[in-house]
Amino acid sequence: MTTPRIAIIGGGPAGLMCARILQGHGIQPTVYDADAAVDSRDPGGTLDLHADAGQIALEDAGLMDAFRALARVEGQAKTRRDQHGTVLAAFTPDEGDEAAPEIDRGQLRTMLYEHLQPGTVHWGHKLLQATPAENGTHRLEFANGASTEVDLVIGADGAWSPIRRLLTDAVPEYLGVCFLDARFDDVDTKHPEIAAIVGDGHMFSTDGAGRAVIVQRNSNGVVRGYVAFRAELDWYVTAGVDITDRAAVRAYLLREFSEWAPIMRPLITDNDSDYIQRSFWALPAPLTWNHTPGVTLIGDAAHLMAPFGGHGTNLALLDGAELAHAIKKENTLDDAIARYETTMFARSAEIAVGSNTALTKFFATTSPDAPHLPPDQAQEHKNYEARAAEYRRRQTENA
DSSP states (O other), X not given: OOOOOEEEEOOSHHHHHXXXXXXXXXXXXXXXXXXXXXXXXXXXXXXXXXXXTXXXXXXXXXXXXXXXXXXXXXXXXXXXXXXXXXXXXXXXXXXXXXXXXXXXXXXXXXXXXXTSOXXXXXXXXXXXXXXXXXXXXXXXXXXXXXXXXXXXXXXXXXXXXXXXXXXXXXXXXXXXXXXXXXXXXXXXXXXXXXXXXXTTSEEEEEOSSSXXXXXXXXXXXXXXEEEEEEOOTTHHHHHTOOTTOHHHHHHHHHHHTTTSOTTTTHHHHOOSSOOEEEEEEEOOSSOOOOOOTTEEEXXXXXXXXXXXXXXXXXXXXXXXXXXXXXXXXXXXXXXXXXXXXXXXXXXXXXXXXXXXXXXXXXXXXXXXXXXXXXXXXXXXXHHHHHHHHHHHHHXXXXX
């Protein structure tokens, strides 16, 4: 195969990982992203990278040392409490357990970007249109007037991917749960009661009535939290709440969470940031499409799912790595896309269905035993390691 012209739409973890490994194979793609710079917007909170997915991609990209320099192994700790603050379950990782360390999303994105060849990412390029041309090529047009024609366009452009429209009519569906994202700064000094509740890692609490608080340690003394509840997308309109008015949102939440104990209320009301509304969406699962020459999807563009289990970014990184490897190994781009999609469809389908189902159960309001206890975290970590070993064994056999 002659050196293909490859465009990756989206400079998130999936797109940057794909570019990094392609460059390792001597193939130079171009990444296009609408953001002005790698750090021009709030990237969100923290995430864990699993041994059987995200860490495999990082290892293939030669970035495990860079990851370990930023990752927080202690952040793997998890605690579940009820709305009264009572601890119902707790997990502390054993010494040497690195099955799912935490890293801030912004740190991960910047790390990946800084390990690409200069000029790989074209910032400020919002895609307007991708038009099929001859022999599987596509013409790309951007809002800044730039345009190009490529042999392969890779949609790494997230939940509302324009590239996905080239392959399927599927669109994300709202899952009925609203998240209000809030931040607590200098938490050990300013919010010691919150620091004590959160611990080193991740704390979540539910009341069995469709309401939850989920908080996580980030780096640099920050805790980010989510106040979550079942609601319509326009709940604040119906409730007469100005979503940009922090005091008005707090007053609403105090009414909604009135039965929560005083020890838990600072997690709902004492944030140092405004409340940022987020909502849960998911693509139909399982989702597949007919092979189309010259185009494919990775990450959320291919399999957007609920965040339960933390699989989204992990799958995105592995997608990017596996597609890059396939492009290097196969004789044609068509063969590479087919190889990658066959594996990706099978893997993501099961995980997406499970994650979406878990969200429904977690925020259930009718089941007398909801919310369900979390899985055995120690066993989960053993499973990550076992699946990673099996993945590497198959790689060696197929080399």
